[in-house]
Structure formats: structure tokens, C-alpha cells
Amino acid sequence: PVSRQDPQLDVGSAGPPAAVRFLRFWTEPAERLLDRIYGSKWNPFYQSGNLAVLSFLVSLASGLVLFLWYHIADPHGSVLAIQESVPGGAWLRSLHRYSADLAVVAIAAHLVRKLLQGHTWGPRALAWISGVVLLLVTLFCGWTGLVMVWDVQGQGIAVTGARLLDLLPIFSEPISRTFSGDVPPASSFFFMTLFLHVALPLGLGALLWLHVSRVSRPALLPPRPMIRFLLAALAAAAL
Numbered sequence: 001p002v003s004r005q006d007p008q009l010d011v012g013s014a015g016p017p018a019a020v021r022f023l024r025f026w027t028e029p030a031e032r033l034l035d036r037i038y039g040s041k042w043n044p045f046y047q048s049g050n051l052a053v054l055s056f057l058v059s060l061a062s063g064l065v066l067f068l069w070y071h072i073a074d075p076h077g078s079v080l081a082i083q084e085s086v087p088g089g090a091w092l093r094s095l096h097r098y099s100a101d102l103a104v105v106a107i108a109a110h111l112v113r114k115l116l117q118g119h120t121w122g123p124r125a126l127a128w129i130s131g132v133v134l135l136l137v138t139l140f141c142g143w144t145g146l147v148m149v150w151d152v153q154g155q156g157i158a159v160t161g162a163r164l165l166d167l168l169p170i171f172s173e174p175i176s177r178t179f180s181g182d183v184p185p186a187s188s189f190f191f192m193t194l195f196l197h198v199a200l201p202l203g204l205g206a207l208l209w210l211h212v213s214r215v216s217r218p219a220l221l222p223p224r225p226m227i228r229f230l231l232a233a234l235a236a237a238a239l
Contacts, residue, residue: 016118024116042226048113050222052106053208054230056138058099060201062092063145067198072190075150094238100142102234107135123214130211137200137207144197148190155179 016024027045034043044051069086071078082089111131114120120128147158162176178185212218221227 020116023112027112027116041223045109045113047222047226048106048110050219051226051230052103052110053220054222054227055099055103055106055234056201056204058231058234059096059103062096062099063198063201066092066096067194070148070194072187072194075148075190076154079149079151091238095234097145098237099234100138100145104135104138104142107131107138111135126214127211130207134204134207134211137204141197141200144193144200147193148197150190158185 031043031045034045038044040046066082066089069078069082069089079093082093084090086092111128114124114128114131143157143161147154147161159176159179162174162179165171166174166176178189208220212220222230
């Protein structure tokens, strides 16, 4: 047994790591400035977790509507049809994209705040690990969404992702050969991409429950005035 007074175990005397001190140097002044502008109750940094949930719900709802016009037989053509032929389709697609972007930013800000507060170990370890997984799954959902458009950017993202997967010794043949350009990708590829893009967000509800399972009476959404403001801001940005 080692004494608690052992200086090697006295983590508090060493202070926070350099990376945490660097983040605090930049974020704490921003927090104080937002406190002066909005007050502590309406500070977006304090509400980052709730803003992430709200943004995700907006992206999920708009994505389910867009799903009605998306066809895996002609992915890029169906996206063009949504923008040009469906009433409000271009606005809805922009709303879907901007809300997804905001969800990623809010989750990242929430994780940074919890890291600076030291909420990464002990009883909060489950919330921290599940939060990191939530961010990774959200990023992967965004990757599948960009590929589904199948424009030049989507094709480039698909090729890059396939090359990264080829680094793993689990496939008998390189996946990147699928996008060699000789033949178009099989419809099964777009079906799988669409399935993951729809199924993973629906499954995030279980991760979110796990994330707040140890919090008594968790508030998943921001205050109502902030909800109305965020919805109006997203709608205006998409317009």
C-alpha cells in the first residue's frame, strides 16, 4: 500500500495539464464575455449540451422529410430534384445541413467545457465516454450524409474514407477499388449509406439516455426563449 501523502500521487499539486491550461486561457475570457452579454442563464456555452440536442432534433426532423424524395438509384439526381422541383426543398436541405453543423459544434463545445471542469473521471466517466462516442457517431452520420449527395465533394469523401478503411487488416480486397471510376458503385453501397445515415441518428437516443442516466432530472432542451431564437436563426440562415 502507498500512502496518500506520496507526492507522486498528489495530482492536484501538479496542476492541470498544459493542454487544459491552454484551453482555459482562451475559453474563460469568452465565457465571462458571454455572461456579460446574455447572463449566466442564457450563456450559450453553459447551454451547449441542450443546444446540441435541439439542433440534432431539427436535423433529424428535416432529414426524415428529405428521405421521402431521395432515391438510391439516382442519388445526385434526386438531390437536384429536391432543390429544383420540391417546394421549399432547397431551404429544407439547408436547414438540415446547418442544424447538423450546429449540433457538431455544440457537442464539441460541451465536451471542451466538461474537460476544463475535470468531469472526465470517477462518477462522471460514463457521461464523458458516452459523450465522446456521441460526437464520433455524429461525425460519422455527417460523413454518410455528404457521401449521399454524390457530387464531386461526396465522391472525394467516399474515396478518402475507403482508403482509410483499407489501412485496417480486415478486408480481403481494397475497398477503394469500388471507386476506381471504371464502373459506378453498386446500388447496395448507396443503400448501406442511406441505412446508416437514417438508422444511426435514431439509435443515438439510446446513447443520449446512457449519457444522462446518472443525472437526476436532466434538462435536455434549452429554455423556451432560446429554443425560439435558435429555430428562427436556423430558418433565416437556411433561407
